[in-house]
Amino acid sequence: MELTFLGTSAGKPTKERNVSAMALQFEQDNKWYLFDCGEATQHQILRSRLSLGRLDTIFITHMHGDHYYGLPGLLSSKKLDTAFRPLRIYGPKGIKKFLDCTLDHSLENLGYVLTIIEFEADETYRFDRFDLKVLALEHSVESFAFSIKEDAITNKINEKKLREIGLEPSRLYGELQKGHSVTFQGKLLEPREYMLEPIPGRSVIIAGDNSRPDVLGASLEGLDLLVHEATYTQEAYDHLAVKVMHTTAKVLGETVERYHVKNLIATHINPRYNTKSDTGVELIHDEIRSLYTGRLFIANDLDVYRLGRDGTLKRVHTYKR
Template identity: 65%
Template sequence: MKLTFLGTSAGKPTKERNVSALGLEVDQDNKWYLFDCGEATQHQLLYSHLSIAKLNTIFITHLHGDHYYGLPGLISSKKLDTCFKPLCIYGPVGIRAFLEAAVKISEESLGYKLDIVEFKSGDEFKFDKFSLKVLPLVHSIESFAFSIKEDDITNKIDEEKLRALGVKPSKLYGELKRGNSAQFEGKTLKPKEFMLGATLGRKIIIAGDNSEPDILGDYLQGIDLLVHECTYTQEVFDNLAIKILHTTAKDLGLVAQKRDVKHLIANHINPRFNKSANQDIDLIYDEIKQNYKGKLFIANDFDVYILNRDGLEKS
């Protein structure tokens, strides 16, 4: 799995960070998926390896502008780039009215099929290489996380064992993978004797804005990767005149440690944390690490991460 961060700022863009957007590519898939689409996401794509032509599906976590105001521009540019493959957008109730109004008022003729699916908490969806479940979060409006389970690989054949019998790669391999017995030099080869055990699919959660990470409960337990907002340090949050429903670095670290999260990527960083300010991004990293012993990254725009079977690495 490959994750490309296109926007990592909270609320508004800065000179260093654009607003929320994240691209996900899944192994052995020729398309990619976008999670949130803040203003100017299409501009960010121009500086990444991702292309609108291969974008298949967009998921919106919630209807705050920094997470979906980029949609009208992106769906219009798709047509201008002569990308006429269908596009599906999943979002909370209200996303349909927003998009239909934008298309109608601008008298836009997209030229391709645009499917809009409004989901609710608990809904489950199946895609080519993974399944996805919508989970509720705690925010000032309805906000959601996406729990993603990669499909198990169950058709891996023991080529070494077959070669030892003199069976070279051929149509016979395909028959065994499909669960059919095959004949070789007068012997019956049964599929169960030559199939390797299942490779379990990885589990990740991509969360929208949320003030209580532990609301994800058992879905967090031992997962391979959590992508979660981290808008404030605890000190900054405690000194806010008006409390905003976002996660602090301390709370995120505590919950990730409690739930044995294997890898953690924090994003949605408040603009006050920047290179030219006294409050550097290291403050967030250090506060999380005080409470979380797993592998941690603070995402920057255009960071690319690879989730392999043996761990998470920055590309």
């Protein structure tokens, strides 16, 4: 499972970070999924290894512009690329009205099937390799997280055991994988006797803007990976003249430690944390690290992370400017 961060800034783009967007891919799959689509997401896709023609589904966390203003341009470019694969968009109430208005007034004829689904909290959707549940968050507008539970692998052949009885790889392996009994050298082989134990699917939550990570509650317990905003350090947030409904690094660190989250990627970084100022992104990192003992990364634009079946998270690609 790979995650490509296409935008990691909070509120507005900077020279170092674009606004929110992230891609998710599964191993040996010919499609990918996009979570949020801030302005200029299509530019970021061009700088990545992703192909717009293989985009299957878009999920929008909430109706703040830095999370969905990139949709009209992306949808139009998909047509210009002659990428006519059908596309689905899942979003909160209002996303259909926005897109209908934009496409109607621009006289855009997409040339492919676009399906728009407006969801509610606690709804569950089934996809090829995972189930997705919509979870409510706390923000200044309705905001949501997407809880992804990957299917377990249940059809792995115990090749070693089969070789021990003299059965080399053949079409009989395929029959056993399908759950069919087979006969070998006069002996009936039952599938359950020659299958490995199921490999559990990975669990991931990709969250939109949220002032209280603990609102996710039991969904966080033992989670393989949480992708969540860490917009401010606690000190910076405490000194804001006008409080906003965002998470601080301190609150995020306390929450993921309490619920034993295995891996955390923090994103949605306020523009004040940059390489040109005295307040670098390491302040976010260090505040979380002081409270959290799991694997921690602060996402940068065009970073690629791989979450293994064993729950190990690695950064496998960093974009060089």
